[in-house]
Amino acid sequence: MSSRINLRVSTVIFLILLPSLILISLSTGKLVYSNLNKRILDGFDRKLYSVSTAVASFIDGNNHKDLLKIKQTRGMAYNQKLGLIYANYALEDYVIKIRQRGGNIRTVGPHGVQFSGDLAYDDQAGVLYTVDEVSGELVSINPRDGDGQGVVIGETGYECYGLAYDSDHRVLYSNNENLIKIDPKTGVGEVIGYLGDEFSAVRGLAFDNKNRRLYGIDTHSNQLLKINIHTGAGKLIGNLRQKDEITGQENRPLKFGVFGLAYDENKKKLYGSGTLDWIExxxxxxxxxxxxVQIIPEKEKILYKRYADPMIRIMEKRDLTYLYTCVLRDRARRLSYVLDATQNEFHGWVGWTDPDEPDENTKNSWFQGKVFISDIQPWEEWGLLKSAYIPIFDDNDDVVAIAGADVDISIIKEKRGKALLKVFLIGTGLLAVGIFVSMRITQQIVKPLRELKEMALSVAGGKYGHKVNINTPFEMEILSGTFNEMSEALEMIITELSESNLQLEHRRRDQELRRLMARRIDSKKYPDSNRIAHGYAFAPSYSYHAIGWVIREDEFILWNGKSPEESMESVKLKDDMANIIEWLADRYSNWDEFNAELKKIFPDNLYYLCRFYPEKNMIKTFSRKPTKAIVINKLGETEIIDLQERETFLLEENHAVIIASLPYDDLLTLMLEIKKKAENPDSGFSVTCADGYFSILKDLLGKTSIFQKDLNSGIFCAMTASDPITGDRGVPLER
Known part of the structure; x- marks a missing residue:
């Protein structure tokens, strides 16, 4: 019942404290999350502001418009027979061609493919192939000068980016995340296999017909790879790198992206179409x-690199998604990109016009000449972005361009995720601390009650005088002090009662002892018995020995056994043993029957028993412990016999038998003493005199028994250890 009360008290306290702590933890978590979210957004705002300001500060608005003259290329193919390089303009539906050794640039087109990607050249048919990246249509282009209108062959059925021609098998290879085989006659595509997880943006392909090798450029990571044309699996060759002009080492990563690829079988080299340069x-x-061979004028190339190089470094270090400059056209209804630090598949070509109308922040920055930072906004092509816009001025303080910086919402989500994790950890920590505190408070309240309960149970169980020390709370301290006073008072009362009861018990036991002693050796109590006397030894120093005897007309019985150390119990046991053994002797004259019943009644207490038949001169013995019999003749010569091995003795004339439960060394001492006295005429010792034995054995009280046959007088005498109360040394029996 008390345990249920403690449980209820603990539960009530816990249920009151825990919801409060949870509410505090949730409120703290919400506050922490709000602060962290605000700090994250403020951090991005500061980052965007600082980055766009930095970009606007080092770009000269006076020559920014010159960058719009740059025409970039993307797809690339090579005419092995004529040594001609073909390439697509990134933003125009024209193909340019130029000899590998240099010369004038000539154009072919317009071919009519708005989103033309990579190029492939068929030496046998003398035609170029390209794929519309949006519609997936395969188109053939006549590379002759002048009109190069493209002819749609058919739909591949896939989004296709890179393109290469295998002249031996007369098939085209293209790709998205898979390698695709295309029939140049029908345009039908067929997937060969997966390129691999690490190659997600392959934008240029080239085929080595002599060695049957297909190469690819991953624009996202600027990696060169070799592709298995049977399985489609890509294998990395290495990262594109260039020679460092200062150190001369050939390990400097290529900064600008590569968007087209062609193969020269004679030189065994690949040609790539980069952001600014064509590379080998x-x-x-x-x-x-x-x-x-270069197609971009050196002046514009140098100007582009001057601004694009630091922008690329800033974007990488500041973990931005996009960093660029742009201009507004058509009365601010169109936005065209100029510089773009992104050098992967998302690169914005110089002059590329966003199909979406500029947002209000961009327009405000353009018209007002101020910095604007947007909220998170959705874009159809770019996704969710948070952006900053800052104007770029010329010498006349006119806005000629805008520097923009974007952060993808996924980065903000990642930051928020970390913030949520931090809030969760803080909240969990607070909740754990709260639970711990509530449990401690509950324990501090319930523990004193439990201690008082245990003290009350102890007092109720008779353990008076117990105290409990409770220091807090104050009310419990007062209550525990009252309990302690009550316990001490009960202890004093019970102690006094116990002492009184003990005195009464001592008086009762003394009276009982006197009554029992008055009954010993009282032959008149047994009128039907032929017993002459019976009794038992009683000595405080040997109270653990139950020694007794029964003297009858035709026999003498003597025993020794184990007795309780408590005096009253010892007296009772000795008296009961004397009465029971005498009753057994009356009932069983046969030794075997007597012995069997004796063992049943006294399985543990009886050490040994001797039954002496004077008329037969015979002694029957029963022994449970190692007990020795010393046979002595009139000359004092002795012999030791083990009673556990021999239980019947014939007592010859002029012999005595001593039964002793003594250690072997004490037996030897006893035998030497008897021998010494028997040989000394002045000692007064005689084998036929019981007093002589008594004088030797008086120090071995409770451990020996003697049977003696006197040859001269014809009297059989029995002697036991002295009884200090009566001084009896034995009772003679006449034949």
């Missing part, structure tokens, strides 16, 4: 160097 690539090592 070693297919074995991925080492690059600029080609002699």
């Amino acid at each position: 690539i070693d297919p074995e090592t991925a080492l690059t160097k600029p080609m002699a």
Whole structure:
């Protein structure tokens, strides 16, 4: 019942404290999350502001418009027979061609493919192939000068980016995340296999017909790879790198992206169409160097690199998604990109116009010449972005461009996720601390009650005088003090009662002892018995020995056994043993029957028993412990016999038998003493005199018994250890 009360008290306290702590933890978590979220957004705002301001500060608005003259290329193919390089303009539906050794740039087109990607050249048919990246249509283009209107062959059925021609098998290879085989006659595509998880943005393909190798450029990571044309699996050759002009080492990563690829079988080199430069690539090592043929004027190229290089470094270090400059056209209804630090598949070509109308922040920055930071906004092509816009001025303080910086919402979500994790950890920690505190408080309240309960149970169980020390709370301290006073008072009362009861018990036991002693050796109590006397030894120093005897007309019985150390119990046991053994002797004259019943009644208490028949001169013995019999003749010569091995003795004339439960050394001492006295005429010792034995054995009280046959007088005498109360040394029996 008390345990249920303690449980109820603990539960009530816990149920009151725990919801409060949970509410505090939730409120704290919400506050922490709000602060962290605000700090995250403020941090991004500061980052965007600082980055866009930095970009606007080092770009000269006076020559920014010159960058719009740049025309970038993307897809690339090579005419092995004529040594011509073909490439697509990134934003125009024209193909340009130029000899590998240099010369004038000539154009072919317009071919009519708005979203033309990579190029492939068929030497046998003398035609170029390209794929519309949006519609997936395969288109053939006549590369002759002048009109190069494209002819749609058919739909591939897939989004296709890279393109290469296998002249031996007369098939085209293209790709998305898979390698695709295309029939150049029908345009039907067929998936060969998966390129691999690490190659997600392959935008250029080239085929080595002599060695049957297909190469690819992963624009996202600027990696050169070799593709298995049977399985589609890509294998990395290496990262595109260039020679460092300062150190001369050939391990400097290529900064700008590569968006097209072609193969020269004669030189065994790959050609790549980059953001600014056309480059030559070693297919074995991925080492690059600029080609002699260039299509972008040197002036604009230098200007572009001057601004794009630091923008690329800033974007990488500040973990931005996009960093760019742009201009507004058509009365601010269109936005065209100029510089773009993104050098992967999301690169914005110079002059590329966003199909969406500029947002209000961009317009405000353009018209008001101020910095604007947007909220998180959805874009159809770019996703969720948070952006900053800052104007770029010329010498006349006119806005000529805008520097923009974007952060993808996924980065903000990642930051928020970390913030939520932090809030969760803080909340969990607070909740754990709260639970611990509530449990401690509950324990501090319930523990004193439990201690008082245990003290009350102890007092109720008779353990008076117990005290309990409770210091807090104050009310419990007062209550525990009252309990302690009550316990001490009960202890004093019970102690006094116990002492009184003990005195009464001592008086009762003394009276009982006197009554029992008055009954010993009282032959008149047994009128039907032929007993002459019976009794038992009683000595405080040997109270643990139950020694007794029964003297009858035709026999003498003597025993020794184990007795309780408590005096009253010892007296009772000795008296009961004397009465029971005498009753057994009356009932069973046969030794075997007597012995069997004796063992049943006294399985443990009886050490040994001797039954002496004077007329037969015979002694029957029963022994449970090692007990020795010393046979002595009139000359004092002795012999030791083990009673556990021999239980019947014939007492010859002029002999005595001593039964002793003594250690062997004490037996030897006893025998030497008897021998010494028997040989000394002045000692007064005689084998036929019981007093002589008594004088020797008086120090061995309770451990020996003697049977003696006197040859001269014809009297059989029995002697036991002295009884200090009566001084009896034995009772003679006449034949």
